[in-house]
Amino acid sequence: MHTTDPGPAAPRPGRPGQPGRSGAAGRRTGWHPLAIADVRQLTPDAVAVTFEVPDALRDVFAHRPGEHVVVRHRRAGTELRRSYSVCPPPADPAALRLVIRRGAPDGFGAHAATRLTPGDVLEVSPPTGAFALPERPGGHHVLIAGGSGVTPLAAMAAAALRADPACRVLLVHSVPTAADALLADELSELKDAFVDRFAVLYVLTREEHGSGLSGGRIDDVKLARLLTAADARPGPGTTFALCGPAGLVTALRRALTARGADPDQVRSEVFTPAGTAPGTAPDGAPSPPAAAPHRTRVTALLGGRRRLATAGPEDATVLDALLRAHPEVPYACREGVCGSCRARVLSGRVAAETLEALGADEVAAGYTLACRARPLGPELTLDFDA
Structure with missing residues (x-):
């Protein structure tokens, strides 16, 4: 469980090497x-x-x-x-x-x-999010997607290839069958345009092929073989971006770190499988703890305005209390995955679990997710504009 206290003022974490947006x-x-x-x-x-x-x-x-x-x-x-x-x-x-x-x-x-x-x-809603490739000009970007996780990675691959003529990109896409591979035609065209710098490998979990690399799930052994075949071993100059179900992303991150990848050069984003019930975390992760018996006065800074609400025992999370009074408060998944309800704790304290959408630096800077947070005292101020 994460317990968040407000810390000293800090800029909103952004993408390495990219200036923050004004407004x-x-x-x-x-x-x-x-x-x-x-x-x-x-x-x-x-x-x-x-x-x-x-x-x-x-x-x-x-x-x-x-x-x-x-x-x-x-x-x-x-x-x-x-x-x-x-x-x-x-x-x-x-x-x-x-x-x-x-x-x-x-x-x-x-x-x-x-x-x-x-x-x-x-x-x-307007675009948001902090998922991005680590900045490493001239490096080798290894992107590994599970299912629909290919959608942000395809955009990241195309942008990296256009912006950095010295980089190489490998995209590994794990899908049940070849018919399930989203954007395969566009990725093929991208490969034709950057034939010397872009490669796509498909791993089909429900189809058998002659190559041991193209069939079955991506486990530690399969990952090592894929990286060796593509000359993309973890080390200086190699960055990683992972996107897919939480179980796959967690396993891949653990395997890459064990093989020498710098954790700061491994970025990831998880998604909740379609059809997951609201309030249920992916892969059996625990739901937020039961609400405390006390009542909390919650102040939310949103769009330059102050919104007030009261969180009580009937509210599992801060988001529940805020939505009752202010339906415009941002959220989407309610599972700590998308980051739409990200806010910085300015005063008071919260406890939260399953903050998949936040990095360690964001948690250390006092950020939380309203959909997973519960207040720990009588007063709480959150800044959704931070």
């Missing part, structure tokens, strides 16, 4: 109705949805590789929120495009895969 507070919150420009079928259960972004919102929806947005959909008196990585096609890196899988039959994915058409309007 970040105004970009992290709020909803904007965006019309759909195109819906393209990628696989039988996945579509690519591209939005029209008006000129007045170009700066608001400018994005970096690895960032995500939250889509809000209201239907039959219920509200669904889903977080999706921005995944523009290689030929149009500024496009606001999301790859959406069908997922649970009663969720937004099913609606998107079967009913969305150009002209439909969805509410979308």
Whole structure:
């Protein structure tokens, strides 16, 4: 369990070598109705949805590789929120495009895969997130994806290849079958464009192939063989980015560290499998501890305004209390994975578990996730704009 106390003022952790955005507070919150420009079928259960972004919102929806947005959909008196990585096609890196899988039959994915058409309007939050490649000019970037985890990594691969003519990129994609490989055609075109610097390897968990490298799950032994075959051994000059289910990402991070990878050069992001019930953490991780019996006065700084709420025994998390009074408070997954409800503790204390979306430096700087945090005293102030 993480216990967060407010520390000295610190800048919001950003991407190495990249300046922070001005006006970040105004970009992290709020909803904007965006019309759909195109819906393209990628696989039988996945579509690519591209939005029209008006000129007045170009700066608001400018994005970096690895960032995500939250889509809000209201239907039959219920509200669904889903977080999706921005995944523009290689030929149009500024496009606001999301790859959406069908997922649970009663969720937004099913609606998107079967009913969305150009002209439909969805509410979308501004891009946010800190998932990015470590900056290592001229280095070898090794990207390992499980399933839908390829969406941010594909964008990161294309951006790195364009920006750094001396770098090399290896993308390993683990999927059940070849038919499940999202964006395979675009990755093939990217390989043709950067034939000497980009390689894609597919590991099919439910198909047998002649090569021992292309079949089965990626375990420690398989990982070592893949890296050796691609001349991408951990060490100086090699960086890693991992994205997929929590179990896969945790195992890969552990294996890479054991083989000598610098932990600071291994970036990761996990996602919750489609259909996971709200409030349930991935891979059996514990839910937040039961709420304390006391009541807490919560002050939230959001969009430059102060919002007040009271958290009591009926609230499992700070987010529950805030949403009751202020539905505009940002969140998506409720499982500590997407980071949409990230906030800095300015005063008071919280305890939280399963902070997958935060790095150790962010936790040390006093950040928490409202969807996993519970207050430990009578007063609490959170800054969602930090």
